[in-house]
Amino acid sequence: MQVALKIWRYDGETGERRLQDYELDAPEWATLLDVLDLIKDQVDGSLAYRKSCRMMICGSCGMRMDGAAVLACKMRMAEVVDAGRVPVISPMGNLPVVKDLVVDMEPFWAKMRAMQPWLRPGYNEADEEREFLVSQEQMNVIHKEALCINCGCCVSECNSMESDPDFLGPAALAKGMRFVGDARDAATVERLEAYNSEHGIWDCTRCYFCQERCPKGVDPRDAIAKLGAESIRHGVDRDMGAKHAKWFVQSAKTTGWLREEELIPKTQGWVSTVKQVQFAMSLMRKGKARPLPIPHVAEGVEEARALYDLVKEQGRDGALGIVQGEHALARIEFTEEGGARRAAPEIEPGVEPPPAEG
Ligand code: SF4
Ligand code: SF4
Ligand code: FES
Known part of the structure; x- marks a missing residue:
């Protein structure tokens, strides 16, 4: 297929910025990342972008296509070509640009570190006889948050970060919820106190752009809502x-x-x-x-x-109620599929619901 696209080029040393056109032949299965590889290999070796795994795992290849953050290795170009689009590719937002499509991820990592993203179980070593059993219901609370690959696509689209770069942001707060919701962690209140401080959870404008752009279904806005519910449940409620x-x-x-x-x-x-x-x-x-x-x-x-x-x-x-609400909504969607109400099947976590009858 013939692919045409425009790429914002940026020279970090001179500050020069220009929109460059490219047109090339690419296989039907090509992703945006494949197309960038072809450009770098055959057309212009100076083009800078990040990549590693090529399969939506490492989180390196976040960038914007027509103003919306995507993972380049997830974005199939065939549908763009079929629609007759000539997309504009640019670096992610809310992070300083280093060169072309490469952004400086340090502000992202600094906020991640502030979350203390490691388990604090309140002991150094578990008793020999003791085994922590975490129920499926408890795991469900952080199931989505644990899927994050640190790509930064949510941060790129965050409205609140645009007006306040110090806002902790969707990725870091989703990481925070991953530990607040972990049944083995003993630092819940301390964590919630930190996330309730200035630039914390209550500064989210609820625009849901992070949720819309996350390529892994982490749903960072839902994670922030869970942190809010947990804060109130634990009496951390001084914020307006x-x-x-x-x-x-x-x-x-x-x-x-x-x-x-x-x-x-x-x-x-x-x-x-x-x-x-x-x-x-x-x-x-x-x-x-x-x-x-x-x-x-x-x-x-x-x-x-x-x-x-x-x-x-x-x-x-708390967070459990929000997760159960999501499951209940999923059940309603299932029962209303095809416009007809059907008897709601019991949904067990990790088990596919049976196919609808009729
Ligand atoms: S919902 Fe909140 S965290 Fe998500 S993009 Fe909007 S302001 Fe940022
Ligand atoms: S929450 Fe989603 S968009 Fe944000 S860093 Fe994690 S995987 Fe990427
Ligand atoms: S290259 Fe690893 S997520 Fe795209």
Whole structure:
């Protein structure tokens, strides 16, 4: 097949940047990485990019295609050619460019190191007789996070890092959850305290770009949500973000509604509320806020309360609840396949559900 593409070239020494066109013949099975190899071998030996495994394991070949991060060795070019596209290839975002498609990964690794990405079990050596058995249910909590290959594609797309380069970011926080959720780790609260500090979990804007671009299904935004749930469960809730989340739950539990008028005092405190009185008054004048926020209790609020009690009773108010929610959603998708509702099969972790009947 005939492949055409444009590559942003960058000279780290002179700072010169230019968009260069390439066109070449490549086999049908070629990935973006294969095409880059062909260019380097046959057209332009000075092109710089990273690679190693060629099979989506090492995480070296992250780059952008038409502005979205991809692993070059995963990206099949046939579908791009068939669509008549001439893609623009550029280096990953949110990391300093060294040359052409090569970025400096040091800021990425610095945040990874800050996570202390090793097990801290609280002892030096296990007792001889003692064996740690981790249940499948406990493993499910960190199953996705353990798939990370440190490619940086999520970091490249992170909105929050773009405005605050010190934000810990999706990859590091997913790594943090991999250890917070490990049943053998004994440093949970200490870790959560660190991840709740400035530039930590509550600075995520929930844009979900990291989740969309991760080539391994780690779902870093879900990992950050799990860290938030675990923080509140362990009482690490001094941040405004945690207070905000807690108020949502409290409001739904007591009235079945989100009482927005009370969000500011409950999350930012009374001093900040007083400072915003003028703004509140203008909202009232325009009919956008009620003068006397008398809580309205929803019909059937008992259901919301019963749900809250059940979650507490079963200990599903942390990361485990989020994972079980994902499994429940997967089951709904399965039962609604083809537009028809079917009896939901029991899904066991690691076991493929039986094929739908009819
Ligand atoms: S969801 Fe959060 S961590 Fe993920 S890309 Fe958006 S701001 Fe970054
Ligand atoms: S979370 Fe996904 S995108 Fe981010 S570094 Fe890990 S594998 Fe790459
Ligand atoms: S070359 Fe290893 S992930 Fe692409």
